[in-house]
Amino acid sequence: MSKHPRIYSHIGKNATDLLYGDYIRQSPIHYHYNSVDWNVYFKCQVSGIAPGLSALLKLCLPDQRSNMVEVQYMNNYFGVATGISLTRTPLLSLSGVTGIGFFNIGTDISFDTATTTLSEYNAGLSFDTDILTASLSLSDKADTLRAQLYGSILPLTNTGIAAELTHRFFSKQTTLTLGAQHCLFPFMLIKARVASDGCLGALVQNNIFSALSLTIATEVNAMDAMKPVKLGITLAFKH
Secondary structure, three states, X not given: OOOOOOOHHHOOHHHHHHHHOOOOOOOOOOEEEOOEEEOEEEEEEEEEEEXXXXXXXEEEEOOHXXXXXXXXXXXXXXXXXXXXXXXXXXXXXXXXXXXXXXXXXXXXXXXXXOOOEEEEEEEEEEEEOOOEEEEEEEEOOOOEEEXXXXXXXXXXXXXXXXXXXXEEOOOOEEEEEEEEEEEEEOOEEEEEEEEOOOEEEEEXXXXXXXXXXXXXXXXXXXXXXXOOOEEEEEEEEOO
């Protein structure tokens, strides 16, 4: 458990990573060939620029709207992150979190210079311990209320469970999502999740080398036979 606040994206991060991390993700703008959609993602973080200060570069091809530079600063009392997208009319983001380690509260806003409007405004809070984390957040311009819970069962095998309850006020839709993960071997992680709207997902991630991993994921909607089964393959290099 962290002894000081982090940045806003860490609120609910454990549950979000278990339920959605490394699953099939597709940018709205992507390459397409026959029935295959694909993107190229690149992320580089430089830490230790100054005490508590780091910089992050994110690139996504061909979705230039997702390319951004972010600067983060964290100390014992608060964490702040500010970013700008690498486009002619950039998105500007600013987030802040304050707390005492096991309890944190924060907010996140984004400003679209193309339309001169706030494109995002979110707020959230979290309770964190070594084995259990819980969070509550309001996002999507106050349309989505999300409660998340993550429990670490066996840290040595990265075994954990997560639950997420989401309610969308505009559509009056409530969704419950449950997931679990476990390392069968030191180099192999498996995940599975099920949602009340019929969406099922599973993945297997293999660490081929210490810096190279291969993930095979699948998703299907059990309540909608018209939706095709999705199969995703991710090759990630980390240094």
